[in-house]
Amino acid sequence: MSTDAFTMEMLDVWKRPEPPAQQVETGFFTDTTLCIGCKACEVACKQWNQLPGDGFHWTGNSYDNTVSLSATTWRHVAFVEQFPLDGGGNSHAPRWLMMSDVCKHCVQAPCQEACPTGSLIYNEFGNVYVQQDICNGCAYCVVACPFGVLDRNREDGKAHKCTLCYDRQKDGMTPACAKSCPTESIQFGPIEVLRERARKRVEELHGRGETDAYLYGAEASGEYSALNAFFLLKDRPDVYNLPEAPRRPVARMRSNYLSSFAAAVGLAVISAFCFAKGDK
Amino acid sequence: MTPATPVFNQATKDVVKRVTPEAVREEGYYGLPMLKRPLWGWEIALYFFSEGISSGAYILATMADLCGSGRYASLIRDARYISLAALLPCPPLLIADLGRPERFHHMLRIFKPHSPMNMGAWALMGLSAPVTLLALTEFASLRWFPRRVVGLAGMPFAFFMLAYPGVLLATTSIPVWARTRFLGTLLGTSSMATAAGALAIAAALDPKSDEETREVIHRIENITNIAEAAALSAYVYSAGPAARPLTKGRYATMFRLGALVVGIGLPALVTVTRRKPGRGATIASGLLSLAGALALKWSVVHAGHDSALDPEMNRYGARADSDNPGWRPGTSVRTGVMRARQLPG
Ligand code: SF4
Ligand code: SF4
Numbered sequence: 001m002s003t004d005a006f007t008m009e010m011l012d013v014w015k016r017p018e019p020p021a022q023q024v025e026t027g028f029f030t031d032t033t034l035c036i037g038c039k040a041c042e043v044a045c046k047q048w049n050q051l052p053g054d055g056f057h058w059t060g061n062s063y064d065n066t067v068s069l070s071a072t073t074w075r076h077v078a079f080v081e082q083f084p085l086d087g088g089g090n091s092h093a094p095r096w097l098m099m100s101d102v103c104k105h106c107v108q109a110p111c112q113e114a115c116p117t118g119s120l121i122y123n124e125f126g127n128v129y130v131q132q133d134i135c136n137g138c139a140y141c142v143v144a145c146p147f148g149v150l151d152r153n154r155e156d157g158k159a160h161k162c163t164l165c166y167d168r169q170k171d172g173m174t175p176a177c178a179k180s181c182p183t184e185s186i187q188f189g190p191i192e193v194l195r196e197r198a199r200k201r202v203e204e205l206h207g208r209g210e211t212d213a214y215l216y217g218a219e220a221s222g223e224y225s226a227l228n229a230f231f232l233l234k235d236r237p238d239v240y241n242l243p244e245a246p247r248r249p250v251a252r253m254r255s256n257y258l259s260s261f262a263a264a265v266g267l268a269v270i271s272a273f274c275f276a277k278g279d280k
Numbered sequence: 281m282t283p284a285t286p287v288f289n290q291a292t293k294d295v296v297k298r299v300t301p302e303a304v305r306e307e308g309y310y311g312l313p314m315l316k317r318p319l320w321g322w323e324i325a326l327y328f329f330s331e332g333i334s335s336g337a338y339i340l341a342t343m344a345d346l347c348g349s350g351r352y353a354s355l356i357r358d359a360r361y362i363s364l365a366a367l368l369p370c371p372p373l374l375i376a377d378l379g380r381p382e383r384f385h386h387m388l389r390i391f392k393p394h395s396p397m398n399m400g401a402w403a404l405m406g407l408s409a410p411v412t413l414l415a416l417t418e419f420a421s422l423r424w425f426p427r428r429v430v431g432l433a434g435m436p437f438a439f440f441m442l443a444y445p446g447v448l449l450a451t452t453s454i455p456v457w458a459r460t461r462f463l464g465t466l467l468g469t470s471s472m473a474t475a476a477g478a479l480a481i482a483a484a485l486d487p488k489s490d491e492e493t494r495e496v497i498h499r500i501e502n503i504t505n506i507a508e509a510a511a512l513s514a515y516v517y518s519a520g521p522a523a524r525p526l527t528k529g530r531y532a533t534m535f536r537l538g539a540l541v542v543g544i545g546l547p548a549l550v551t552v553t554r555r556k557p558g559r560g561a562t563i564a565s566g567l568l569s570l571a572g573a574l575a576l577k578w579s580v581v582h583a584g585h586d587s588a589l590d591p592e593m594n595r596y597g598a599r600a601d602s603d604n605p606g607w608r609p610g611t612s613v614r615t616g617v618m619r620a621r622q623l624p625g
Contacts, residue, residue, distance in 0.1 A: 137379015
């Protein structure tokens with residue numbers, strides 16, 4: 001690279017081009033009661049986004065051999081097999097719960113709030129997106145996300161996660177996972193439409209006697225915002241390896257700063273007194 | 281360009297180690313963690329250690345300059361040198377820690393008060409100018425240089441550098457860092473104690489320093505040690521079970537023996553047993569506080585790894601309470617609210 005090109009690239013990151021026009025906010029509604037565990041979403045995601053493999057590991061404890069989301073796995077189907085072990089525990093009939101996990105595209109996303117480079121943004125569809133030309137791999141987002149979604153790739157040193165198929169959406173296409181899902185367990189669309197549909201679905205299930213159905217992340221709860229990729233679940237969140245009540249890290253930032261600064265300034269003042277007084 | 285053997289990411293390695301047929305009986309989801317392991321290691325531990333000495337020495341030097349009415353000239357000079365020497369390794373350590381070191385300047389493309397890491401990058405920039413200027417003018421003995429004004433101008437940056445490391449760690453989802461309001465206080469007071477320890481060593485070695493200087497810096501060292509002990513108790517008490525990776529885990533020995541005994545206990549013993557410690561005792565106790573602070577920062581940074589990979593801790597960190605009910609079966613309320621309530625503080 002010539003020196004000029006190098007300088008241009010260094011300076012490029014301070015440019016502020018006109019952002020694209022705001023579009024209707026989109027998201028995913030993942031209805032886990034429809035999931036059959038075919039993993040078509042995992043495959044479609046890997047294929048469209050050209051994500052490399054993560055090796056092959058038999059877990060030997062379920063059909064879940066993907067195990068978790070990572071920098072190179074942006075959809076992960078969880079398999080929960082609830083057969084009363086040792087004759088106790090579960091009150092319901094034996095069942096399989098399957099859930100296609102993904103980045104939750106939080107309305108107020110801790111990863112976005114933490115990112116020191118401004119690489120993580122909300123794009124024009126209201127989706128949380130890592131700008132690959134900006135990310136410098138500081139890994140703050142990795143520890144900020146309360147769902148353990150983000151991860152840094154060893155090969156390129158940058159953070160990666162579900163883009164909600166930003167490239168496909170720009171061309172008016174459905175994200176690859178939702179497109180490939182044969183049961184419409186993964187539904188894509190304007191977030192308002194999805195939320196309404198999800199509420200109707202919960203009512204319908206409750207009417208059928210499946211009163212354990214509920215929505216995870218369709219609305220804000222306490223200090224945490226709603227999720228633009230939300231779920232219909234049938235058991236406690238930790239059964240699916242989801243946090244029951246995620247916390248928003250910046251919610252306590254101000255009071256942390258306050259007690260920390262108070263101690264620093266206090267010690268400085270005391271030392272000033274000591275210096276003024278001398279050894280008397 | 282796929283390499284012949286795939287390069288596994290840390291997260292994949294972490295979970296693959298845990299998946300066994302026996303895990304079917306584990307609580308939660310096959311005993312797997314919810315969170316990802318922090319990717320910060322020795323670089324960040326050393327950075328927190330070094331920048332703590334630098335900013336602490338800066339604050340002490342400025343205070344001595346402003347309030348000492350002309351005394352402590354040798355201490356101020358030593359402190360300015362120490363501040364610069366401790367600041368020099370900071371940028372390389374931070375850059376080495378990045379996934380893309382050549383993009384370090386991307387930290388400075390925005391100003392983002394929400395992100396302690398972004399603010400820290402700016403504060404490091406802001407502090408490096410006065411630190412360098414003051415050390416160089418001390419070296420050249422430039423009498424006309426307005427060192428009090430420059431010293432005062434750098435104080436906000438120095439305070440920020442002293443106070444922010446713990447806040448940076450606490451503004452995450454890792455329970456051992458986040459489930460407390462005193463991590464910033466703990467790391468900040470520890471930084472002040474290391475700076476006082478380093479200055480005490482310098483005062484003991486510097487032939488130009490006098491009895492009064494040694495006496496005063498020794499007193500400050502004691503006070504900062506007491507403050508550190510108080511902050512440590514506040515942290516352990518407020519974090520409760522979330523502090524387990526530090527109090528019972530792999531880093532328990534380093535945390536207890538290093539931070540508590542070596543860093544706080546032994547230097548206190550030196551003070552208690554000798555009314556006016558001699559040169560050897562001062563140097564020894566200063567070195568002990570330095571070693572203790574390094575152990576503290578090392579174990580706090582690394583305990584984050586254990587905290588993230590412990591599923592029980594993950595569940596504890598995200599448990600529901602009345603302020604933050606979360607989403608559970610039977611909690612379907614229809615508020616229609618999408619954004620979380622205003623930041624409580
Ligand atoms: S789930 Fe995690 S990675 Fe996804 S938007 Fe929320 S905080 Fe960011
Ligand atoms: S790793 Fe990249 S995306 Fe994540 S916080 Fe750092 S700069 Fe932002």
